Amino acid sequence: MVPRTDALTLEVVELIATVVARYHEEYEEAAAKHSLTGAQARVLALLASEPQPMRRIAQQLKCEPSNVTGIVDRLEARDLVERRPDPADRRVKLAAATEAGREVSGRLRASLNFAREPLAGLSAQERTVLRDLLKRMLGEDPDDPYTHL
Amino acid sequence: MVPRTDALTLEVVELIATVVARYHEEYEEAAAKHSLTGAQARVLALLASEPQPMRRIAQQLKCEPSNVTGIVDRLEARDLVERRPDPADRRVKLAAATEAGREVSGRLRASLNFAREPLAGLSAQERTVLRDLLKRMLGEDPDDPYTHL
DNA sequence: CCGCGTTGCTTGACAACATGAAATATCGAG
DNA sequence: CTCGATATTTCATGTTGTCAAGCAACGCGG
Numbered sequence: 284m285v286p287r288t289d290a291l292t293l294e295v296v297e298l299i300a301t302v303v304a305r306y307h308e309e310y311e312e313a314a315a316k317h318s319l320t321g322a323q324a325r326v327l328a329l330l331a332s333e334p335q336p337m338r339r340i341a342q343q344l345k346c347e348p349s350n351v352t353g354i355v356d357r358l359e360a361r362d363l364v365e366r367r368p369d370p371a372d373r374r375v376k377l378a379a380a381t382e383a384g385r386e387v388s389g390r391l392r393a394s395l396n397f398a399r400e401p402l403a404g405l406s407a408q409e410r411t412v413l414r415d416l417l418k419r420m421l422g423e424d425p426d427d428p429y430t431h432l
Numbered sequence: 433m434v435p436r437t438d439a440l441t442l443e444v445v446e447l448i449a450t451v452v453a454r455y456h457e458e459y460e461e462a463a464a465k466h467s468l469t470g471a472q473a474r475v476l477a478l479l480a481s482e483p484q485p486m487r488r489i490a491q492q493l494k495c496e497p498s499n500v501t502g503i504v505d506r507l508e509a510r511d512l513v514e515r516r517p518d519p520a521d522r523r524v525k526l527a528a529a530t531e532a533g534r535e536v537s538g539r540l541r542a543s544l545n546f547a548r549e550p551l552a553g554l555s556a557q558e559r560t561v562l563r564d565l566l567k568r569m570l571g572e573d574p575d576d577p578y579t580h581l
Numbered sequence: 582c583c584g585c586g587t588t589g590c591t592t593g594a595c596a597a598c599a600t601g602a603a604a605t606a607t608c609g610a611g
Numbered sequence: 612c613t614c615g616a617t618a619t620t621t622c623a624t625g626t627t628g629t630c631a632a633g634c635a636a637c638g639c640g641g
Contacts, residue, residue: 291559292551298566303455305570306448308494312605322627338589345457351630352591357626374636400442401569410440413565416558417447420550421454469597482590487618499599501620523607523618 305401313394317387324391326354327380330364331388334379389422452552462543466493473540474527475503479513483528512536554568 307321316322326340327375337355339358358364363384369375380388402410456470463473475489486504490497504527507513513535517522527536550558 291556291563295551295559295563295566296569298563299451299455301570302448302566303452306452307456320626336589337591346627347629348590349630350594353627354538372589372637376590401571402444404568404571405565407440409565409568410444412561413569414440414447416554416562416565417444417451419553419558420562421447421450422550422553462584471598485618486620496621497599498601498621502598521608521618525619552619 309395313391316394319387319391322354323358324388326351326378327358327363327384327388328392330378330380331385334377336369336375336377338375340378358384382399416419458544462540465543466540468536468540471503471515472507473537475500475527476507476512476533476537477541479527479529480534483516483526485518485526487524489527507533 310324311321314321317324319327322344325344329335329340329343337348337351340355341351344351355364355366359366362381364378365381367377367379369377405413459473460470463470466473468476471493474493478484478492480491486497486500489504490500492499504513504515508515511530513527514530516526516528518526554562
């Protein structure tokens with residue numbers, strides 16, 4: 284196997300670090316334009332697609348549930364999110380995006396031009412190659428669907 | 433040009449988001465193993481390669497200089513970083529990694545296995561293709577070296 | 582049905598990170 | 612030398628994050 288510190292690998296890692304930095308930058312910036320923090324935007328995006336119990340939000344954010352309480356509190360104070368009882372389990376509170384919340388989330392997603400700009404320079408064929416390489420890198424091998432978790 | 437919301441582009445963006453999330457996760461985790469926060473690890477890495485004025489650290493972190501004060505304070509309290517006067521301008525304080533700081537930074541870098549694991553499954557040729565696509569995506573066209581900043 | 586351990590959420594205390602405004606010291610141009 | 616600009620720090624404040632403790636509700640074994 285190729286040594287793990289060869290120049291090519293280091294270069295790719297460096298590039299990925301740059302992608303990560305730029306992606307984050309753009310995301311925070313886009314969120315700020317809607318008076319949201321990054322964390323608030325992420326939670327709102329989660330809830331815009333589907334109402335979820337607090338616990339599950341914490342799992343997806345990889346943080347403690349007590350942290351989610353505060354984030355949802357702030358979103359709720361702005362009527363972007365609401366807490367509903369779970370009819371199946373009275374311990375659970377389902378956080379759901381309100382109509383206003385979905386609207387903001389939609390506009391935010393649309394304003395995220397990371398999707399467009401950096402990929403615009405790549406042909407459809409190149410994007411396909413990139414997609415497959417990223418999938419392989421992430422362990423979702425398109426030729427071996429049993430590889431992924 | 434291809435519409436900016438076609439399925440392929442969205443899929444690639446989704447994959448990039450996953451890469452970003454996983455990279456961050458691993459970075460924080462690796463930093464925590466050395467009792468550092470993500471921000472501290474980033475600053476330490478910056479200073480390990482070269483001493484810098486506070487102002488410049490803030491620019492690279494894209495935050496206010498007043499924020500850097502606290503981060504460097506905490507690193508300095510652990511003798512990983514020291515503040516030196518700038519002989520050319522007495523307003524400036526140069527933050528520099530100590531020997532211990534460089535040592536920790538080096539071990540942290542080595543423990544970042546994001547470099548290895550995800551890329552291990554790709555052949556050298558595939559990594560070359562990935563490198564070039566990422567470069568193109570980031571505006572550093574390998575065929576046109578004058579494009580990059 | 583009744584206890585009792587488990588689960589889901591919130592609260593409180595605390596640390597780190599982030600911003601903005603104001604204070605201080607120094608620089609540099611005129 | 613004066614005065615505006617620059618580099619850093621301090622302070623007040625808000626958000627994110629952790630952990631421990633508390634409470635309500637679930638559900639299982641008896």
